[in-house]
Amino acid sequence: MIQDKKGYYIGIDVGTGSARACLIDHNGEIVDVASENVGLWQPQQEYYEQSTSDIWRCICLVVRRTLDNKKISPELVYGIGFDATCSLSLFSSKTNEPVSVTGPDFISDRNVILWLDHRATEETEIINNTSHKVLHYIGGKMSLEMEIPKILWLKNNMSEAMFSDCKFYDLVDALTHIATGGEVRGFSSMVCKQGYLPKGVEGSVTGWQEDFLREIGLEEICDTSFESLGGINGKNGRHLHAGEFAGNLCEKAAQELGLSAGTPIGSGVIDAYAGWIGTVGAKVDINESTLTGSSSDDRKEVFSRLAVVAGTSTCHLAMSPGPVFTPGVWGPYRDTIFPGCWMAEGGQSATGQLLKHILETHPAFEEAQKKAERTEMNIFEFLNTRLRNLAVERKVSCVADLVRHFFFYGDLFGNRSPLGDSKMTGSIVGLSSDTSINGLAILYYGTLEFIALQTKQIVDTMNDSGHQIRSIFMSGSQCQNEILVSLIATACNMPVVVPRYVHAAVCHGAAMLGVKAASVDDKGKTEDLWDVINRMSQPGKAFYPSEAQHEIALLAAKYEVFIDQCLRQREYRAIVDKATRY
Template structure:
């Protein structure tokens, strides 16, 4: 099935011939800052949801890790709490299955008896920076990018394993398997190592056209295909037969777990950004701009990634390192008064009020947002954050607004590279945590100079996972012919005057990066 634009409404035909919308499916979204379980009915309405957060560990500069057991427990806790909510509020609606979305580029080394011997080394980790820099400038690096669709960068599993081979030799020798966080979840539940084609396509080790591990990449990493998980379709499902595990999760024995895809690909599907010219902009801890394509278009400048949704559909785009992590950094460092307010106070709204009082363009203050290096379009792990143009009239509010504008300038630079590769973008769908902020979404519309739509639920990756799960379980899906936006979408129209201000600042933003990249 090729997914189409708009909310996909699904139905199961019962024996009496009537459509049954009472069943439900759970999308489990394993993210960088939290795991969320969201129960949906067939129309995409949220019936229950619960999320559990966890920290990013940084044992030394440039190292970013997470405890895989902590994330596993967050998956268990989120699912069991949602099942409790459903038992209380929707006791007559049967669960059809659970489908999984997860963040990309994680690496966990596992020993022979199935214990992790490293933390989960996440996308933001920079320890393999020199490995990536050396490889990127070679003909082999270009070949790997074209074959695997993954840019040569410290985020990639390929570069992480190459670094481990040279700098953590004992760990490398002990490693029986090299896996990601979703693979760890399925191993804990089913005692088997499997990886979906979508996540495999983000490792830098997978041939995205042949759907198999790419031998030249394996040779470079110094590993065998047997040390990686078995690649399977995004529709692959296993049924939980362990009664103890089922009880812990609060689900019936025999519940189907659909492996699903990567959070980025599923976000496009979840918001309906599946037609040419329609882009998904997602900002959680990091951020990304993505479009769906029916061909694996290669950018000879290696600015954008090409990841699989399914064998006939590729998500082309670019991810930035610095999304919501910037707002959290600014709030916790420079607006500590907000962190001490009672939990029932909406600090995000208060933050928006502060930056709304500042003129668009922050009165000439420009921010390069590269606090954790950068991925697309520069793929420069050495990039640094910079405020430029500071004058006496600039207040805390100016610095806060310039931070948000700089974050969006970085995303806009990705969008421009993407348009050169796949064609013009005319419509944006926004999702992720920051899509809850009307102020942020309006600035997004003004910077991009394109209409932006936000779905009623911004849990796009979880809903995308649910849609894949419904199809995997053989539940009839009937894409409806909707307009670009559904009636329930919030829409934001760009302000042309503000865009002209942002265009001038963006041009300066681009020049500053070019002038400072050697200093980084």
């Protein structure tokens, strides 16, 4: 078996702003991680574009860097796996070359419409007005962050000849396409987010819903047996589950990456799902059998674990043995990770991005940043220390008492879950004229409180719908913020587990896809992914809810206000719209 060999695997993660390569050994220990910023273009407001040529160049740099740093021979790398943002990539069906997404002339070398691109507003509305059954499996309505609205936008803005030449890939599938030299034409499990219903779901036969695509105006795709989307599984395409053997590294890609031609490639996943893979197996004794009433079987315990992958935005991923429908939560999607299992995906449109915005637009930010640097702290450590000192100075029982009458609602970038309302904005009650560092610290803590309370809102909504979430497994840079992690644990009243590799959980998960692919036998069968996760995951750290009754009561009261702020904003909008007949 491949797991008995002493060698290495590489996980490649393409996020919103960077490409990373993670080199792990046969025990799942991370040997090295390298990162390179990728290009991001914004031709106009709310338009965001990237280039697979630029992304591939960055991938090659970071893979070579990890091998060079540790002097690893390419022959000792047994498998690779990819993850990427859920972004739309275009290639020509005639030449296999990238196709521009930059209107109105479509002559740039940028062929990726990024996930956060909001150009397809009208197209999204058209799609959601269909009330088609596929919408029931993506949280009730399609988000303009998804790819089908972007494809419809391209049809409405490209020439007919150019559009008919396009092949559409999720970015992670595009990377596999490049890595295999175009020999693989199929699709990963990520298509479940794009109006695809697996065979047997709602009577689906081919997966792609022809009546849906024709109704929204994409009949050309249906007329070619869905070839431009990856085809029909078993006919003119392949539907691969996470980590299944997708193909071998071609000569050209191998030379560019500094790897051996023929290296097995695991079918990729969206970055948040790679975070799930790299997070939920963390080895921590949190007495889940007591919490859930289930057995000690890890495979069953995973249904009670919510993976919270916190970066620029935050994804909340829950697996269930059967479909669970939750308003405002994307999914349920079948087969995205384990065959036959379902995934639900909640999310906060901005968390890391929200904190960045709140800090950098405050008058005291530059002063706070300089003081943080002088004390050799990052800005979050500095502000956390300032808050703790303020609590002592003002003789309050806990940091939360500093903001007892300060209420911050932070949907500055719209709401992904559980409202699914892109028109949501922010609000503050308790705003003062304090522009000092102390004022910044208060606003910062209010933002952390908002992130924690909205996490509770998402968790409660999912559990009310039938999930059985009893613990949170959280990864991403925000896990380093102990105040935030503790707030989430107390707000949700459940343990929060942080994996060993806080920053690298996503690319660690991608590397596990390479481990699974490398185990392929002559019949195409690979090792069970949960066995890989269980074997490769490392010990983590658990944070538990506060036992201080005052703090618990205070946070519970703040949650009531949070919900009121959330609902009241929509009421205010309705009052004004009714008065002006909007």
